[in-house]
Amino acid sequence: MDDRYLISGGIVLTLNQQDEMLVNGAIFIEKGRIADIGPAAVLQDKYRGVPDINASGQVIMPGLVNLHMHSGLIRGTAEDLPVFEWLTRYVDPKHRALQKEEAYAAARLSYAEGIKSGTTCVLDMYRFVHRCADAAEETGIRAVFAPYVADRQGYDYFETLHDNIRLIEDRHGSVNDRIHIWVGLEHLAYCTEGAYREAARISDKYDTGIHTHGEESLAMSQKVHEKYGRWPVELFYDRGILSSRTVLAHCVWMQESELDLLSKTKTSVAHCPVSNLKLASGIAPIIEMQERGITVGIGTDGVKENNNLDMMEEMKFVPLLQKVRTYDARVMKAEKVLRMATIEGAKALGLDREIGSIEVGKKADMITIDFRKLHLTPVLTEAYNNIVSNLVYSAQGSDVRNVIVDGKLIMENRKLITVDEEEVREQGQQAAEQLLARREAYIPEMYRFQGETV
Ligand SMILES: [Zn+2]
Known part of the structure; x- marks a missing residue:
């Protein structure tokens, strides 16, 4: 067959x-x-x-290209907080507690969920990525991985750039080129200037992409500007990571200068409307990006912020938000949205000659x-x-x-032909229960953590 x-x-x-x-x-x-x-x-x-x-x-x-997602297990347990409180209260403790086999269970669950709603390719930012790559191999999904790399003090439980290089050397291009490994950077709050510069060097050396979060919440954007006198995307530019091989997730609060930099460097954007709504981040100026020729794909973000990985559902939010933001029902036609979810996502991943x-x-x-x-x-x-x-x-x-x-x-x-759906679900259930039980121990400690936030 x-x-x-x-x-x-x-x-x-x-x-x-x-x-x-x-x-x-x-x-x-x-x-x-x-x-x-x-x-x-x-x-x-x-x-x-x-x-x-x-x-x-x-x-x-x-097939649909999910241009920004995180495999995950804590669906419905990280609710109703603004983004940085949400990170501190729920997400960072989860990362501290997460173990390798739970990451594997999360990845299998997430890819199976994605496949069932039409996703054939993901850009997954997650942890213990060699096990996620195993899950992608098994389930049959096409996957580009960007590990959650962080190097600021207090975030030593995340992956390192050294782990990232090893992954590239071990898995990039494997399984008939179905698996790609990019350089991942969590966020400006988690990574030093040195990490960005090193990521740019690794991306050049291995001819691979860079994926990170950019311009999500207004508060964060303003904090960065106060400290550096530069907006986040301007900092990315200064630190050398913007290029046609880079995908930035979110890009909600964008200055004109930042839009111009994305356009000039041919950097792509992963638009995640449901996550931006649920975390009250804002509405990204997608129309303005596309007018400047910036490639924009669509992502669900993770189950902790969405709370599903259904790209069919995600598509509907894209035109609705742009129409209401501009008070113009004529903008963002369905044909464009479908291209964003397929060929534009493929282009952002550098895969448009092969898929999309x-x-x-x-x-x-x-x-x-x-x-x-x-x-x-x-x-x-x-x-x-x-x-x-x-x-x-x-x-x-x-x-x-x-x-x-x-x-x-x-x-x-x-x-599903490649895996037993019931077994994947059961494994996900057990891994989530274990993870949530262990996460509790880390929550008070994180509240005591007083490290730098930018
Ligand atoms: Zn994200």
């Missing part, structure tokens, strides 16, 4: 440059790549006898979505074509039926 097969009968959204759509189309997959695209009748005749996945009543589109659209020669990372649903009716492909609007505004993660990554079918008719 995995080597040569057809997927046929659905509405194919290629998301190629011309945004071509085929009604009753088919795709021929060979050796993990898209080898042919055309009308179902033509391809079924041409490739007679090869296995055929029937996608009638479904939309076939590129359905084009001959690209790797077969794609999903099918069942459109025979009450909440997706009517399905119109002619004068009132509503396919893309239905996807962005009406579809749900649970409408995803089949998921293919690197040419391999990893979910068929909503059943």
